[in-house]
Amino acid sequence: MLPEAVHQQTHSPSLAHHFDNLEQQREAATLGMWAFLVTEILFFGGLFTVYMIYRSMYPQAFAAASHELVIWAGTTNTAVLITSSLTMALAVHAAQTGNRRLLVTLLIVTIALGCVFLGIKAFEYYTEWVEHHVPGLNYAFEPEYYRNAQIFFSLYFVMTGLHALHMIIGIGIMLFMLWWSIRGVITTEYYNPIEIAGLYWHFVDIVWIFLFPLLYLIGRHAHV
């Protein structure tokens, strides 16, 4: 490395004192975020395990219940989240290339798409409440699948609810990144926060990529 680059790496204002250089700091932060995402795989994994077991035990009840979900909402939300992953990836690119205005714009769009997702989700929850599909509140279902469909809806609310909570946290993180970007904390040598915030955002998207078919698309071909 050129002497100026070495100096920048070891004395940059973005370097925390316990690290030797920016590269070590960046690698540590990235590894830390990946390790955290592994914990999230296992966290949601518990729910997917419960889902898999009960779906294998009660396939018809699950299909009947899945039919009641608002498929256009789920599909739209999938598209919304995938788009937000695109804008997120482009935001990282903007940060890497020092395009501050583009970075700010893309972060705002990502946040907005996240809010759209939550809005549609809220509408769905309201619909489900009106249709008496919320266990513990005012649950009712056709008698043949009443009992076991309750497990489906319980899973639906816990899984999508926890996912929505992670979306809210993600939006919070992005707002923080937005503030840092506006204030100029993010530079071409210190863009890693955007990168690892992006990792979190993409992970939340991936969880939804699995939730969508597993919850919304069971037995859609049949007429219950």
Added chain:
Amino acid sequence: MASSTVLTPPHHYLNDGVGIKSWLLTRDHKRIALLYLAGVTFFFFIGGAMATLIRIELITPAGDLVSDETYNKLFTMHGVMMVFFFLIPAIPAVLGNFLVPIMIGAKDLAFPKLNLASWYIYMLGGLFTLYAVVAGGLDTGWTFYTPFSTVASTSNVIPAAVGIFITGFSSILTGLNFIVTIHRMRAPGMTWFRMPLFLWSTYATSLINVLGTPVIAITLLLVAAERIFHFGFFDPRVGGDPVLFQHLFWFYSHPAVYIMVLPAMGVVSELVAAGCRKPVFGYAFVAFASLAIAVLGFLVWGHHLFVAGESVYSAMIFSILSFLVAIPSAVKVFNWTATMYKGSVSWETPMLYAYGFIGLFTVGGLTGLFLAAIGVDVHVTDTYFIIAHFHYIMVGGTIMGYLGGLHFWWPKISGRLYNEGLAKIAAGIIFIGFNLTFFPQFIVGYLGMPRRYHAYPPEFQVLNVLSSAGASILAVGYLLPMIYLMWSLRYGKLAGSNPWGAVGLEWTTTSPPPTENFVTTPVVTWDAYQYDAQQVEGHVA
């Protein structure tokens, strides 16, 4: 012995900033370790108080001290406090936090602010659970089995579940911090195979923390959700299965016992090397055994469900795997023993705890093998045999390792030496008290005395009285170190950088160390445990 450094440096981490704010807002891993020391000690005493009441009740066959419901709360809170707030965090958060950066030659952990946050999260979780204790207790057993915990129990299930959930994040973040630190912040020349074995154990423990804890988090969340919304995941009335809870619970809680014992094994490796002035025999085998324990430990959870209704075929597979998981532990015991062979064996207090660990862990581990055999397990499940088995490992193993490590590194942490005579006596009292408490429990359990009952048939009384007598001796044994260690802080002899003449990066820096651990970043060109090289106090050749 000649020393080129003053016994206590003028500036070190303990006097670098004074006042409560400098402690509560610290990012220094060494101060955070001491914050954890205060926390785990506090929760240990609460768990110990519960144990005291249990053992007093069990002196007589009749349930005459407390009602059966109160007794349920006593053993539950004893388990919850001891497992989640003492055994799981103690060695990693106290000794690990203090030693990991120093042992690898770094200035701090990878994420110091996260480290402080971990402590606050730990204390917050502890306070939630303490609230559950004070507000009437929890009576489900530390195992929270459904459907009692979700439907029938009228005790404070949700605050306790929330408390444990929150503290789980502390474990996850600490594990994460250790993993990244060990991967990315080793000093120049400190390759993986030059690391002290304590770091291998800590690394393996951190893997379990990161992979396993999220599962108990989601499981307790489901219990709380079921309790509030009557969802039905574990409710047979809507087609749920209570045994599914047990699968999910033990998927974490079995590896959790390895979170509890692996760090203690790491400590023992350090103690045995230092106490015998020899490299640990078969270093690579011990290192890989730590990883093997972490991996295999995730494959055996079903042995807690042998009588719960899991299929016979699952049970058989879990039984075989449970036999296999004993192998890496046995490798470690053999290697420590081989290290002692022809070593210059010392009898200082840390070594006494190490020997205690090796013997008592072996007993606990062997009885675990008996339990891995389904036929035996069917007979002794839910008896005192099980209780004795896991206390031999948790107390005879983990706590001995913890105390041994605390004594070994106390001079480094505090800059002072404790009273060796008193310490030896305390170690002896603990050893005698422990065995008197728990060995009779093997017998009385095998004879059929069930666990979690506050009354028992009169023919078991003699053994119970022995056990309670042992418990009172054990209690004295635990109080003594508290007293003489605190006393040494003010009146103990100054330690100097290397009072044991041990090898390791921590012994090359001052006692107490400076805030940034080393004056200059060490460059490591030697293997661990180079005891055959010439040594002078404070230097490593």
Added chain:
Amino acid sequence: MSEHIVPTRSYYVIYLVLMVCTALTVWVAYLDLGPLNTVAALAIAIFKAVLVILFFMHVKYSSRLTWAVIAGGVFWFLILLTIIGDYLTRAWQPYGSV
């Protein structure tokens, strides 16, 4: 994390593929393929996830350690899934019966 900067064109291509796959998975859901419905849904979901991981999350350009971390996480999730083995074998009778 490598310094490698991915050209934005790649992101747009991956995005298009992801959207097509989403449409595909909805379309396939309305066909009656019996048990293959679930297989198809999972296969498409896994394919989409892999694209996001490799390209949006830059894992294609990441260190072996990152790959190992991800592989470990996925593998441990698979271990968790084996809980279903208990449920699948409960009906098996050990001694001669129907």
